[in-house]
Amino acid sequence: MNKHVIVIxxxxxxxxxxxxxxHAGYQVEIYEKEAIPGGKMHKIxxxxxxxxxxxTIVMMPELYREVFELAGRNPDDYIxxxxxxxxxxxxxxxxxxxxxxxxxxxxxxxxxxxxxxxxDAEGFLTYLKEIYERFTVAKNHFIQRPFxxxxxxxNPSVLRQALxxxxxxxxxxxxxxxxxxxxxxxxxSFQTLYIGVSPYNGPSxxxxxxxxxxxxxxxxxxxxxxxxxxxxxxxxxELGGKIHYNSPAEDILIQNGRAEGIRTGxxxxxxxxxxxxxxxxxxxxxxxxxxxxxxxxxxKKIDKxxxxxxxxxxxxxxxxxxxxxxxVHNFVFSKDLNANLESIFSGEQMDDPSFYVxxxxxxxxxxxxxxxxxxxxxxxxxxxxxxxxxxxxxxIDHYRSRVFEKLKEIPEFGDIESHIISESYMTPPDFEKRFxxxxxxxxxxxxxxxxxxxxxxxxxxxxxxxxxxxxxxxxPGAGVPIVLLSAKIAxxxxxxxxxxxxxxxxxxxxxxxxxxxxxxxx
Numbered sequence: 001m002n003k004h005v006i007v008i009x010x011x012x013x014x015x016x017x018x019x020x021x022x023h024a025g026y027q028v029e030i031y032e033k034e035a036i037p038g039g040k041m042h043k044i045x046x047x048x049x050x051x052x053x054x055x056t057i058v059m060m061p062e063l064y065r066e067v068f069e070l071a072g073r074n075p076d077d078y079i080x081x082x083x084x085x086x087x088x089x090x091x092x093x094x095x096x097x098x099x100x101x102x103x104x105x106x107x108x109x110x111x112x113x114x115x116x117x118x119x120d121a122e123g124f125l126t127y128l129k130e131i132y133e134r135f136t137v138a139k140n141h142f143i144q145r146p147f148x149x150x151x152x153x154x155n156p157s158v159l160r161q162a163l164x165x166x167x168x169x170x171x172x173x174x175x176x177x178x179x180x181x182x183x184x185x186x187x188x189s190f191q192t193l194y195i196g197v198s199p200y201n202g203p204s205x206x207x208x209x210x211x212x213x214x215x216x217x218x219x220x221x222x223x224x225x226x227x228x229x230x231x232x233x234x235x236x237x238e239l240g241g242k243i244h245y246n247s248p249a250e251d252i253l254i255q256n257g258r259a260e261g262i263r264t265g266x267x268x269x270x271x272x273x274x275x276x277x278x279x280x281x282x283x284x285x286x287x288x289x290x291x292x293x294x295x296x297x298x299x300k301k302i303d304k305x306x307x308x309x310x311x312x313x314x315x316x317x318x319x320x321x322x323x324x325x326x327x328v329h330n331f332v333f334s335k336d337l338n339a340n341l342e343s344i345f346s347g348e349q350m351d352d353p354s355f356y357v358x359x360x361x362x363x364x365x366x367x368x369x370x371x372x373x374x375x376x377x378x379x380x381x382x383x384x385x386x387x388x389x390x391x392x393x394x395x396i397d398h399y400r401s402r403v404f405e406k407l408k409e410i411p412e413f414g415d416i417e418s419h420i421i422s423e424s425y426m427t428p429p430d431f432e433k434r435f436x437x438x439x440x441x442x443x444x445x446x447x448x449x450x451x452x453x454x455x456x457x458x459x460x461x462x463x464x465x466x467x468x469x470x471x472x473x474x475x476p477g478a479g480v481p482i483v484l485l486s487a488k489i490a491x492x493x494x495x496x497x498x499x500x501x502x503x504x505x506x507x508x509x510x511x512x513x514x515x516x517x518x519x520x521x522x
Contacts, residue, residue, distance in 0.1 A: 130178075
């Protein structure tokens with residue numbers, strides 16, 4: 001009889017873990033507190049509009065495709081996607097010279113950079129070379145491997161590679177070595193916010209995020225990001241897995257230092273292994289009740305850890321199309337980005353926030369009623385542990401008004417308020433309540449040096465057998481492509497413990513499918 005695995009949570013990493021294990025021959029069941037799959041890769045449906053709830057930007061598409069290819073499926077049948085060019089627009093103000101369209105075509109990008117400064121265009125190419133070298137080291141020696149024991153990191157071979165990462169500069173200082181123009185620096189460092197950390201104090205290694213955009217592009221999945229969640233659910237069910245919705249895990253059953261299942265709905269469900277995709281800090285506080293199994297992650301330790309920023313999200317159904325806005329992804333910067341980001345991480349309410357506007361219906365008209373567009377607006381804000389203010393209707397109105405004031409100044413958006421016909425929000429407390437995101441931190445534990453690589457929670461539980469963790473608060477970190485890697489690491493760790501090896505069938509497709517010719521691979 002196949003061994004039984006329970007996966008807690010149908011988030012991205014939970015679904016990917018379940019698919020990998022079901023394909024490898026385990027009998028897998030997912031228990032999910034929500035009514036649909038995806039975790040924060042959820043959807044909002046209102047008044048004929050459909051929005052992605054959380055993630056929206058597709059990077060490193062080969063990692064999205066990999067989970068389907070592993071099971072011998074053609075990803076194009078599940079997640080049809082197209083490459084975007086330009087990738088996005090950046091607005092620094094309301095004039096024609098205050099907007100930049102950013103292409104991943106290096107010819108077009110070079111023209112844009114030369115228009116800003118030939119010297120900085122040269123510096124940009126040096127930055128690309130420098131960060132690409134670090135990226136290959138990180139990819140081959142850190143991002144895709146677990147750190148079970150201290151000796152897995154503290155050995156001469158790994159330490160030699162770690163020194164090559166040169167992580168002690170901030171992202172902003174690293175970029176500033178090669179690029180002097182302040183706007184250009186900001187365009188090449190703000191992407192650290194994709195994983196919830198500021199470019200002004202986040203490790204320089206995270207400037208590999210914009211490098212990945214520039215070299216491999218940004219993509220759009222037809223139907224929006226939720227298509228990925230529903231496609232993984234479909235694949236998992238096709239493979240014979242089971243999903244129990246509206247079934248939150250109440251705690252993990254641990255006996256004699258071993259996970260033996262979960263409690264849900266007041267009943268015990270037994271299993272040979274448990275994979276926990278609930279946010280690690282939440283899980284250690286609320287699901288792992290056995291003191292010995294917690295190890296060093298006591299409630300006190302969890303509260304002292306540093307958390308990523310959170311988000312205030314607005315989902316606006318509009319009575320018009322926004323044909324004047326050229327791109328689906330748009331970033332609107334505050335006049336003083338440094339002060340803006342300092343306020344986020346020091347917990348202050350902002351009067352001049354930077355934000356992001358996503359118009360998925362520009363690329364897929366089925367996401368809005370005919371002749372209309374839906375605007376998804378994301379404002380990075382403080383997580384609840386750092387915030388000096390609470391979330392009331394007054395707070396929502398404050399940020400709402402500041403966003404509209406800035407958009408009204410940009411001709412492409414015009415008088416936005418008068419065109420709203422549908423409106424809803426997500427706040428940090430909502431992320432905490434609905435998705436158990438501890439402190440409302442949308443990206444989990446902050447990826448600072450003290451909480452990265454071997455110092456970040458690992459896939460294999462340190463003090464409990466047959467228990468594994470996955471998701472944004474575990475190694476290797478946050479962001480959809482990276483949590484997909486966390487699922488790969490967690491499942492390989494489980495199989496290593498169970499079988500003493502990782503079968504080839506769990507590493508690559510038994511029936512390889514040719515990837516689309518326009519999809520890059522690294």
